[in-house]
Amino acid sequence: MQDGKGILCTADLASFEQEEEQKEEELSDGRDATWKEFSPVAWDDGWVVTTGRAANNRPAISQPPTEQTTNSQAHRAAYHTLKRLMDIVGASFILIVLSPLMLIIALLIRLDSPGKAIFAQERMGYDPRTRKQRPFTMYKFRSMYSNCDQTAHQKYVHDWIHGKLNDDNHIKKMTNDQRVTRLGHILRKTSLDELPQLWNVLRGEMSLVGPRPVPLYEVAEYEPWHRKRLEAKPGITGWWQVKGRGWVTLDEMAHLDIEYINHQSIWLDLKILFLTIPVMIQRRGAA
Numbered sequence: 001m002q003d004g005k006g007i008l009c010t011a012d013l014a015s016f017e018q019e020e021e022q023k024e025e026e027l028s029d030g031r032d033a034t035w036k037e038f039s040p041v042a043w044d045d046g047w048v049v050t051t052g053r054a055a056n057n058r059p060a061i062s063q064p065p066t067e068q069t070t071n072s073q074a075h076r077a078a079y080h081t082l083k084r085l086m087d088i089v090g091a092s093f094i095l096i097v098l099s100p101l102m103l104i105i106a107l108l109i110r111l112d113s114p115g116k117a118i119f120a121q122e123r124m125g126y127d128p129r130t131r132k133q134r135p136f137t138m139y140k141f142r143s144m145y146s147n148c149d150q151t152a153h154q155k156y157v158h159d160w161i162h163g164k165l166n167d168d169n170h171i172k173k174m175t176n177d178q179r180v181t182r183l184g185h186i187l188r189k190t191s192l193d194e195l196p197q198l199w200n201v202l203r204g205e206m207s208l209v210g211p212r213p214v215p216l217y218e219v220a221e222y223e224p225w226h227r228k229r230l231e232a233k234p235g236i237t238g239w240w241q242v243k244g245r246g247w248v249t250l251d252e253m254a255h256l257d258i259e260y261i262n263h264q265s266i267w268l269d270l271k272i273l274f275l276t277i278p279v280m281i282q283r284r285g286a287a
Contacts, residue, residue, distance in 0.1 A: 080128055082266050083207060090208050091201040102195055105141055105187070112183040115146030118196055123213035125205055126233050133230050136205040138213055139196040143184030144177075152179070154217050161221045161250050191280050197236050209269040210235025211257040226250060229257035232264065242275040 095102075106117035119142040122135050156174050159165050180188065187193040200206040206213065213234035219227070239260035240253045248256070260268070 079264065079266065083269065084204070086266070086269070087201050087207050091198045095198050095202075098195060101192075105192060105195070108183055109142055109181075113145055113181045115142060117142060119143070122216055123234065124216060124219045124230055125213060126230055128233055131231075133227070135216060136200070136213075138206070139199055141187055141193040141196060143181060143187045143193045144179040145181060148179040150217075152177075157215075157218050158221060161218070163249075194236055201236065205234075207233045207235045209237060209272050211238050211260070212241065222250075226254045228261070229254045232257075232261045237272060237276040239272060242272055242279050 109115075109117040119140045120137050121140075123138040124133055125136040126133050153174060156165075184193070197206055201208060210233050211229050219230070238257065240248060240256035243256055260272075
C-alpha cells in the first residue's frame with residue numbers, strides 16, 4: 001500500500017510539473033489561455049493602461065504600446081517642438097521689427113482716451129503637455145474706453161451662440177459698438193490691436209497659429225462638442241480666421257477649428273500664416 005501510494009504521488013507530482021512547464025511556455029509566447037483580452041482605455045507614460053481582471057483573478061497588467069502608437073507619439077512630440085521653435089523665432093522677430101510701431105500705438109491710445117494702453121482679459125487656453133484646458137491672461141491694445149461694461153458683449157455672445165441674431169447670426173463681432181474709441185476702430189480694422197499677443201506667444205500661452213482664444217463667459221455657453229475646438233494651444237491667427245473670420249456661426253467656427261486640430265502640421269501652420277496676410281490687407285471680417 002505504501003509503495004502504491006508512493007508511486008501515485010510520484011505520478012501526480014510529475015503530471016503537475018509537466019502542466020506548470022506547459023503554462024510557463026504559453027506565458028512566454030503570450031498565449032496564456034487563462035487570461036482574457038482587454039481593451040486599452042488610456043495612456044500612462046507610454047504604456048497602455050487596461051481595465052478588468054484576468055480569469056484567474058489576477059489583476060490585469062499593462063501592455064506595451066504598438067509601433068503605430070509609438071510613431072504617433074513621436075510625431076506629435078516632434079511637431080510641438082518645431083511649432084514652439086517657430087513661435088519663439090517668429091514672435092521675437094516680429095516684436096523687434098514692429099516695436100517702434102507698437103510704441104507709437106501705445107502713445108496714441110493714451111492720447112486718444114484716458115486709461116492704460118494695454119487691455120488684459122482672462123481667456124481659455126490649452127496646455128499640450130497636460131492636454132488640459134486652462135485660463136490665461138491675454139493682452140491686446142485697448143480699443144475701448146476704460147472700465148466698459150461687459151454685459152452688452154456677454155448678451156451679444158449669448159444671442160449669437162443660441163441663434164437669436166436673425167440675419168446677423170453669422171457675425172461674431174459686434175458692429176456699431178459704442179464702447180469702441182475712435183482709434184480703436186482703426187486698430188480693429190487693421191488687427192493691430194492683436195500685436196501684444198506676441199508676448200503671450202513668447203510666454204508659451206499662445207501660438208502664432210491656433211484656435212482663437214475666447215472669454216470664459218463664452219466657453220460657459222458651449223455645448224460639449226464645441227469645447228473640442230479648445231483642445232489646441234490658442235493662436236493669434238487660425239483656420240477660421242482665414243476661411244471665415246468674423247462671418248461664421250459658432251458651429252461653423254467649431255468645425256473649422258476642429259478640422260485644424262485633426263490635421264495639425266508645420267506645413268498647415270505656414271499655409272495659414274501666409275493666408276493671413278491678404279486677409280489682414282483686405283480687412284475681411286474685421287470689426
